[in-house]
Amino acid sequence: EVQLVESGGGLVQPGGSLRLSCAASGFTFSSYSMNWVRQAPGKGLEWVSYISSSSSTIYYADSVKGRFTISRDNAKNSLYLQMNSLRAEDTAVYYCARDHRSEWLSRYYYYMDVWGKGTTVTVSS
């Protein structure tokens, strides 16, 4: 079964740090790019970060650039998100999501086809 399982969430004070993990199973992790997407309480989905299969390409949302670091360990089938200088507005459920690429009519289309159940991060004093 294809599966993503996030862990590492919790309560942290403003300015603190947290490291999220996402364990992948049931597919060849090293062949897929990955994303982190978050959802603040009662709000919509917000993309946070992307990492390519070989870690050669990394992107961040402006809201987290310079504070968050995405990484992966293909030998351990794991994705990570190091979150520093946390703010109240970072409070959210954090999902890891697999990035899938499909070719159709000579174009490549990208979408997030597998999602974990999420881990909750609460930033509060």
Added chain:
Amino acid sequence: DIQMTQSPSSLSASVGDRVTITCRASQSISSYLNWYQQKPGKAPKLLIYAASSLQSGVPSRFSGSGSGTDFTLTISSLQPEDFATYYCQQSYSTPVTFGQGTRLEIK
């Protein structure tokens, strides 16, 4: 950044109804548009990719159309399990962006 705007923000409908949700991009995104369904307390689920391709395992009552800036998600005959929040998402450029969501409620 490309802004995605969904309408309506919420919608009440009955089982068996035909429902259409609209998503508009702030610039042309060709067919780089995906639709997700999210139920309370659950992770999003991919329904449609590339504007009109049905994800494997998704019931055929779901369909997507559009290109450029205007897109629609249609549910041909609402079932009880379809009451959820729906999001569109563009994958044309980074950062990928989501619409604000459309909450589909039981009338």
